[in-house]
Amino acid sequence: MLVTYLEASRDLCETDSILFGAALAVYRIIGAKLPMAGRATQQGSAIPAWRKRIEDRIAKARALIGRLTSFRSGNIRPRVVRTVRMAFAGTNISLSQPDITQKLTERIDDLKQKIAAWGKRIRRFNERSRRFNQNRLFQSDQKRLYKSLERPEVCGAGPGPDQADTVAFWRGLWSEPVNHSEGPWMEVVASQSASVTPMDPVTVTPEDVAEAKPITNTQVYKKCTYSTSLFGI
Template sequence: MHRLFAELEPSLTVIEQNLADRDRYILRSNIFDVAEFERLRREAVPSSDENATAEYTAPQIAEQPANVNTAVNTPVVVDSNDNVTVAQELELKHMRSTLEEAIVETRSTPLENRPRLPRIALSKRNRAVVRALNPMLVTYLEASRDLCETESILFGAALAVCRIIGAKVSTAGRATGQSSAIPAWRRRIEERIVKARALIGRLICFRSGNNRPRIVRNFRMAFAGTNSDQKRLYESLERPMVSGTGPAPNQADTIAFWRGLWSEPVNHSEGPWTEVVASQCANITPMDPVIITPDDEAEVVRRAPNWKIPGLDGLHHY
């Protein structure tokens, strides 16, 4: 390329590295489209000089993958009219393999064990990945049998995008935190303990002679309504013990009591009012069945806000 440039522009002195940097910048900045590049090439290189044409076009094809984005390992998305290079074919093959693995993995994973999908930045690179994967989904979506399988395909595609762009995906699953969550009653007790310890610490500071406004304010709030009676203060922190009267029932009596309520068959006799209600409702016209069309679904999706909190499927709306 440098030799050809020296022949075309002998008055300009440019070193090889500088020329390569300028060429790379022009290709990456999307200043010219493919048609404009071809027109400039024909103007610069005569068609009769086939060897010069080949020497000129070779660097352009080699640098073409950088035309989409400058990021490392960024998949290249080209139009149907562009010539797909070997590097692009390998990248698309890798993306297709990642998509297939993600969809197969999602189908065999329960909803509660799926990883949490992060919110990805709306960058050129991420858009290029999504635009490249969208045509690959057509085959999977056309073969989908129901809505659950369609949702599984979409989640697999979203997971594939995250893996391709290198986004951090939690592998623990959404159910892990829920199964090991602290019970509500224990959280309430621990919160009361934390508040009581904080109050006791402020009271000890006040008793030791700390008269800062914040300490005094907390002291007055703590003893509000108790007339500085410490006994009444600590009694207000206690909770009454709830207990029944009489001896506690043993296990056999408890089982027999609930078994008599739930395990024995009972024949209920309906009152005459049920026949009156049935006769009054006999002449009511049933409601027409509700038919949900694709247009209805599209309207609901269009009105939903972006990044709407996901449900059990784990998919954000966008």
């Protein structure tokens, strides 16, 4: 039967439809399960399980901080009191003891520190993932990487600077003389250096250069080591 339909097909689209119908019929005859549309290309969640667990812990810790803060402010509703008792379960802390306010503050601070540590772990994971993806994209498609690094709110925002203003700005920095006041410390340095004998000027002639021997890397290293030892470096 399939040969008859294929011989009667007139174009590639009709042939493709015939083959698809035949494959669908075979699937139904053998009782195989057909894949749903889009299921084959659907990717799993990119969020790891440990991150979901940490996010759940952060959400629960924030909710508990809210209940503890509400109880510390004077809210004694049954639900709040029950949550506070569960927070101190397994300890010798009672809600009727005099220093319960201090214990509540310590518990709240402890939860805040845990939330900060969990959040820092997630931020380290996000930063590492971002660097890994950028390095992999740099090896495969550098143009796409540089495109992703652009900041649209900065790049090309507003008109460019005026040429006359730019020239006037840099000309004011480099072309116009300015008298600077160095302060009294320059006079102190000058008085301290007055007794220093200036070095005689050294004139290097072409003959001196021609007579000089080439210096090896080992000699340069020894001279640098000797000079640094003189200055105590």
